[in-house]
Amino acid sequence: METLLEYLFLFCSCATAGWCLEVVYRAFRHRKVVNPGFLTGCCLPIYGTGGVILYCLSGMKFRSLPNEYVRVAAILLIAMAIMTLIELVGGLVAVKYFRVKLWDYSGEWMNFQGVICPKFSLIWGLVCAVYYFLIYPFMHSIASRVIELPLLILFVGMYAGIFLVDLAHSLHIMQHLRRYASAMRTHINLDQLKGNAKEHFRREVGKKRPFNFYRMINFYMSDMQGYRSEINRKWGGKNEK
Numbered sequence: 001m002e003t004l005l006e007y008l009f010l011f012c013s014c015a016t017a018g019w020c021l022e023v024v025y026r027a028f029r030h031r032k033v034v035n036p037g038f039l040t041g042c043c044l045p046i047y048g049t050g051g052v053i054l055y056c057l058s059g060m061k062f063r064s065l066p067n068e069y070v071r072v073a074a075i076l077l078i079a080m081a082i083m084t085l086i087e088l089v090g091g092l093v094a095v096k097y098f099r100v101k102l103w104d105y106s107g108e109w110m111n112f113q114g115v116i117c118p119k120f121s122l123i124w125g126l127v128c129a130v131y132y133f134l135i136y137p138f139m140h141s142i143a144s145r146v147i148e149l150p151l152l153i154l155f156v157g158m159y160a161g162i163f164l165v166d167l168a169h170s171l172h173i174m175q176h177l178r179r180y181a182s183a184m185r186t187h188i189n190l191d192q193l194k195g196n197a198k199e200h201f202r203r204e205v206g207k208k209r210p211f212n213f214y215r216m217i218n219f220y221m222s223d224m225q226g227y228r229s230e231i232n233r234k235w236g237g238k239n240e241k
Helices: 002-030 045-058 068-096 118-143 150-184 190-205 213-240
Strands: none
Touching (some): 002 118, 045 068
16 A cells, blocks of 8 residues: 555656746747646656656666666666657557557658657657656655555545546547547647637637537547538539539
């Protein structure tokens, strides 16, 4: 139970910290604030999973290695490889099954199917180094004492419950996106879709209506499919003649 709480705390903390990091990075790069990832809340599971793995790696001794410098280098290289692998698996599942691009590295040098590339692998390496040298000691001092802090246990439990509800809801939305992408015979860039759907919803429905992410996406996809069907009907009719 103690170990489970420790890892849940790490997942929650790293998933939220990663979400904040992505928001700042994308705001700086694209000059606008967007909610990264496919969840509605402030959580990126890829960072949460990676944080737990990095935490476990950081505590390993690797006594067979000759000295501390080699040990640290090995930990950081393994961590960078694992984070790249997590990004690869997550990106391919999203693209191949849901037909959704959660991120797109297509313009980067030596990218693989737009989901991983050397540039961002090196960035993962830098993130791992910051985590190991600056964050791990602090996280370890708190995570190892979660069982002694009732308020922290309550927070972790509430976070985990909200995360599971959000995950189920967001996967339901992703299934809708999958059907929409299949009907449109395309792949969806999630960030672009969010921006287009928001603008379309405000233009067609009005800014005074309450914001609802699921309703906004549904409204946009229905309109786009209707527009596509109308174009196909008109041109199909002409071709038949």
